[in-house]
Amino acid sequence: MLVARSTAQAEDAHVVTVIDVARQAGVSSATVSRVLNGNTTVTAEMRERVTAAVKRLDFRPNPMAQGLRKGQTNTVALLVGDIAQTHFAELTMQLQAALEENGIDLLLYNLGHSAKRLAEFLVRCVSMRLRGVVVALSDNISRSAAPLFTNVEESGIRVVSIGQDLTRFGIPSIVHDERAAAQRSVSYLLAKGHTRIAYVGRIKGSAVGTERFRGYQSALVHAGAYREDLVWDKAFRYAAGRDAVTYALESGAQFTAVQAASDEIAMGALAALRDHGRSVPDDVSIIGFGDVQMGAYLRPSLTTLSSHPEMAARHVCSILTAGDDSAGAIILERALIKRESA
Amino acid sequence: MLVARSTAQAEDAHVVTVIDVARQAGVSSATVSRVLNGNTTVTAEMRERVTAAVKRLDFRPNPMAQGLRKGQTNTVALLVGDIAQTHFAELTMQLQAALEENGIDLLLYNLGHSAKRLAEFLVRCVSMRLRGVVVALSDNISRSAAPLFTNVEESGIRVVSIGQDLTRFGIPSIVHDERAAAQRSVSYLLAKGHTRIAYVGRIKGSAVGTERFRGYQSALVHAGAYREDLVWDKAFRYAAGRDAVTYALESGAQFTAVQAASDEIAMGALAALRDHGRSVPDDVSIIGFGDVQMGAYLRPSLTTLSSHPEMAARHVCSILTAGDDSAGAIILERALIKRESA
DNA sequence: CTGAAAGCGCTTACAG
DNA sequence: CTGAAAGCGCTTACAG
Numbered sequence: 001m002l003v004a005r006s007t008a009q010a011e012d013a014h015v016v017t018v019i020d021v022a023r024q025a026g027v028s029s030a031t032v033s034r035v036l037n038g039n040t041t042v043t044a045e046m047r048e049r050v051t052a053a054v055k056r057l058d059f060r061p062n063p064m065a066q067g068l069r070k071g072q073t074n075t076v077a078l079l080v081g082d083i084a085q086t087h088f089a090e091l092t093m094q095l096q097a098a099l100e101e102n103g104i105d106l107l108l109y110n111l112g113h114s115a116k117r118l119a120e121f122l123v124r125c126v127s128m129r130l131r132g133v134v135v136a137l138s139d140n141i142s143r144s145a146a147p148l149f150t151n152v153e154e155s156g157i158r159v160v161s162i163g164q165d166l167t168r169f170g171i172p173s174i175v176h177d178e179r180a181a182a183q184r185s186v187s188y189l190l191a192k193g194h195t196r197i198a199y200v201g202r203i204k205g206s207a208v209g210t211e212r213f214r215g216y217q218s219a220l221v222h223a224g225a226y227r228e229d230l231v232w233d234k235a236f237r238y239a240a241g242r243d244a245v246t247y248a249l250e251s252g253a254q255f256t257a258v259q260a261a262s263d264e265i266a267m268g269a270l271a272a273l274r275d276h277g278r279s280v281p282d283d284v285s286i287i288g289f290g291d292v293q294m295g296a297y298l299r300p301s302l303t304t305l306s307s308h309p310e311m312a313a314r315h316v317c318s319i320l321t322a323g324d325d326s327a328g329a330i331i332l333e334r335a336l337i338k339r340e341s342a
Numbered sequence: 343m344l345v346a347r348s349t350a351q352a353e354d355a356h357v358v359t360v361i362d363v364a365r366q367a368g369v370s371s372a373t374v375s376r377v378l379n380g381n382t383t384v385t386a387e388m389r390e391r392v393t394a395a396v397k398r399l400d401f402r403p404n405p406m407a408q409g410l411r412k413g414q415t416n417t418v419a420l421l422v423g424d425i426a427q428t429h430f431a432e433l434t435m436q437l438q439a440a441l442e443e444n445g446i447d448l449l450l451y452n453l454g455h456s457a458k459r460l461a462e463f464l465v466r467c468v469s470m471r472l473r474g475v476v477v478a479l480s481d482n483i484s485r486s487a488a489p490l491f492t493n494v495e496e497s498g499i500r501v502v503s504i505g506q507d508l509t510r511f512g513i514p515s516i517v518h519d520e521r522a523a524a525q526r527s528v529s530y531l532l533a534k535g536h537t538r539i540a541y542v543g544r545i546k547g548s549a550v551g552t553e554r555f556r557g558y559q560s561a562l563v564h565a566g567a568y569r570e571d572l573v574w575d576k577a578f579r580y581a582a583g584r585d586a587v588t589y590a591l592e593s594g595a596q597f598t599a600v601q602a603a604s605d606e607i608a609m610g611a612l613a614a615l616r617d618h619g620r621s622v623p624d625d626v627s628i629i630g631f632g633d634v635q636m637g638a639y640l641r642p643s644l645t646t647l648s649s650h651p652e653m654a655a656r657h658v659c660s661i662l663t664a665g666d667d668s669a670g671a672i673i674l675e676r677a678l679i680k681r682e683s684a
Numbered sequence: 685c686t687g688a689a690a691g692c693g694c695t696t697a698c699a700g
Numbered sequence: 701c702t703g704a705a706a707g708c709g710c711t712t713a714c715a716g
Binding site for chain 1: 704707
């Protein structure tokens, strides 16, 4: 029994091009291109013939050829601080989904908080003819990056920031109101009678973190309860919370509440408190930042400030796709999510 | 006072091409291309002149033009199950880093466990002329995807799987030995005297999860302690652990240990146990899977099975870059990391 | 060893 | 409204 092997595409993997489609439809490749690009100046009949041929041949235009000719790709680069951190991962997920809905591909660059890599990418990306670059960085960005951003934008690549306000560079930014959020949670703590409220996880190099800290600080200064010695700078992520609180506890610091700069830091702080026999929230109340999923499953569950990555991603996406080129800031509010820890 | 505005590139943003470099160096564009591509048949002098011109003009080749001409880009697509899950995020981070070292860009597609989207991408990607696609999926992959994979590979795109064994599709795979890992941890529990060991978070649609479950199962069957009623299928991520354990507890199930299908599930289980006044590990021992950072900061800290994303990423990267086209499996072992929870 | 020319697969002025 | 031709920016046979 003989069975025909399906060699057709296997043999040569002949890729079908506009030329093939044109031949099949009996038109020129220009016409094919026109219907592909939704150009209106095409007869209904031509359109139909082309559409049919495209379908029959299962034609898919080569994005590189398109990009080269049009001078622009359909891909956006995401520069992210640290994708291993949950909130960045969630943001990445949402952005990818939103872009995909618009037929845009996502190139991912995990910058790992390196200013050098940011600079390098900024010069490199112009030759890539990207559709846009979205910057999701919490780190301070030096004024010296300004010409790099300008250069990118002048090359026709749209830049959008998410998470950090970069409007001073002329970059439209979608941000949370970190300061108001921190004030909100500190006020809550104050209202509950706390007067010794520590801040754990201030990171000098973090622009976003600094905003949060300022909100904390101003709320406490306003209440006459700000104390420099209750502000702890330490390391990174979970370990930051654990180490700072451990150190504070062991050096006899007095405090009844802690505002953490992130949920991860809060989790680390919780562990340290627990390790030292302090009960949360009975001995110490604790509030996180960002409402990462995990917080709801901690015990005690974590009071925190909400986050809106999906909404942020939608905004980014519409700025990228719309002709809108205002360089303003869109500000999202963080709500206080009350759970057991405070 | 007049200040010259730096209009030079602002005006036209004239992009420099090989032609410009060739002119500057006094050679042909072919020669420029040759030195750029490390072609050896070039005089030292030519090479120097070109290099100098490249430097002076700060020339960067247009990747689209290169890709179009060479018939291959320098980018790899990562198809990931759910980047919001920490272990996928860590894997993504490691892979991006490893690829970047090799000058390869990473396109990210978060599949969200959709077989349909996998299929769609697999047909779409051949026109993209990718350098490769890496599949990081825990979901079962239907046999019907075989021709799609074949088609991709025949188009010259290299496919590599990470996390799931896809060698049956002829795809080289870097995997952890899930079965042995689960056996290892169950044996540990058995050795400690547990006889009623539950499994929480079996997900029927997960190929990787099934491997883990089988390891658990065979270890228990071997010990004569396997009980169908102690295997709980439920939902997803944290909630899976919490809901399954809550249900078990409330329906009076008897067990003294639980093996979770992931650290997240373990965390959810921990919360449920806590909510029901059970102490871990005194009343119930619990072991996670994957050693996500968070586990070390839980209280009690989480006993779990290790994971090796960096190593896996390196392997993927070398398969992608090397000419090596064996389609075998590379197997990584998971070690039992003993912490407080078991 | 080097250059002139062709061509990757599209799209877009330019004619008609 | 449609087609022939040029060209996006590279690389690679092909001559010499």
